[in-house]
Amino acid sequence: MKLSVVILNYNVRYFLELCLKSVQAALVDLDAEVIVVDNHSSDESCAMVKQLFPQVILIENKENFGFSKGNNIGVAQAKGEYLCILNPDTVVAEDTFTKILDYAENSPKMGILGCQLVDGRGQFLPESKRNIPTPIVSIKKILGFSNSYYANSLSPSAIGKVDVLVGAFMFLKKEIYKEVGGFDEDYFMYGEDVDLSYKVLKRGYHNLYYGKTTILHYKGESTLKDKIYTKRFYGAMHIFYKKHFKSNPVFDVIIWFGIRFSRLCMKMPKSTDKKVKSHVLITNDIHLHKELPFDVKIIHNLAEVTASSQVVFDGNTIGYGELIDKMVSLDVSKGLTYRILPKNARFIIGSDSSQQPGEVVLW
Known part of the structure; x- marks a missing residue:
């Protein structure tokens, strides 16, 4: 089998249905399978998959294991040469997988391949391509300066090497995923994609950004941007920093204060509702x-x-x-x-x- 698409779902039943219909259309001519791992949703996600997509492999977890472990469970069942880790709140184009596969087959040193993501208003998402969050980059990000966090040297429609791809769409060979140990389960949510990207780079592979196909990502559907999100997001940055960079007391203190300062300063999101004329x-x-x-x-x-x-x-x-x-x-x-x-x-x-x-x- 050429490709396994692994989708981790948690309480986004309708977004998942849309996602699966787009994936179904994109896999028509490919030797592929779709695996949905449900992290103990309380909505009707599993019933919907069973009824509308009987050909999909459905794994029903008995608790919410988080992003890393949930995806690792799905990959363990995958039979494809290639994997695509895909969010349930995405919509892929009909030619997304054929384009990606064609490019991947001609990229022998490829580690992880990502593509262009846009949000629900058609705007490019800069996290589609990022730099390694070194201590300096992490501090700037925590303080609200994100220019060095994103790989802005590549245009959204370009093709080229980048350090970090986003977990909403990560395409790679299963053997590489297994070689680096998959997603690190020390992360519950956020940071797993950065960690996996960095582990792949350290093995000598090239992470690649392919901007010639665009997918829709309803960013944040599975998790609202509240104080729990902030704690997990910056906590994940701290885990990454401790795992991959030599400890430095000064940086440790700055990171510690930066994380707590960002939590204190976080404001609850204001409604963005606008009158539809x-x-x-x-x-x-x-x-x-x-x-x-x-x-x-x-x-x-x-x-x-x-x-x-x-x-x-x-x-x-x-x-x-x-x-x-x-x-x-x-x-x-x-x-x-x-x-x-x-x-x-x-x-x-x-x-x-x-x-x-x-x-x-x-x-």
Whole structure:
């Protein structure tokens, strides 16, 4: 088998359904399997997978083991030569895996391969490509200076070597994953991707960023940005620092104070809700608008989209890669928001901010 896609899920039933439908479309011509590891969700995630995706391998954990252990459990069952660690709050394009595989097969020193990620408003996510968080870089990040944290020398659409890829999409050979011991289970959530990337680099492999395919990542759906998030995020940076860098009393003190200062200064996220002035529907089904739970206008020309509109993409008639391209191309200054109607679904889904939960409209 060529590829195993491993998706770790926790209480994001509708985002998982959308993700699986996009993955299903992207694996049509590949020798591949999909493994969903559920970390003891309390929603209907597992029932949905069993009903709608019987071909998916479902592993139901009896407790929430966190990101590292959950993914390691899934990889242990994987039969593919290559692995793709994928978040459940992502949408891949139809050609994502074929492009990635073609590039990987011609990159003999490849360690981990990542791609371009955009958020729910079509904006590039800079964590798609990052630098090693050395003590100096970590301190700057803690103090709010992120320029040296991200690999800004590569443009979002470029191809090249980077140090660190993001855990929402990590593509690598299973033998390399096993060689470095997989994800370090000392991390519960956050930091695991940095740690894995660094371990792979230290083995002499090249981590690569491939910006010629773009996926949608509803960043933060599984974890809201609250004080628990802050504790885990900066705690993970501290674990990484202690594991991989020589202890230095001065740096230890600065990191210790920096972590606590950032927790004290953290403000709870403000609502980012904006008034939607109109809904527009991009579809080839002229009757679909009659079924939706709100008034909507069908358009065919993106130039017709007016400011503060909510754009609904019909996944029944528009490919996932095409709708991602459209989201990226639309003018950000118009204050647009986006929703997706997945194929054969009775819900519309989307997210406008990593600081707030996404929205699911059922009908």
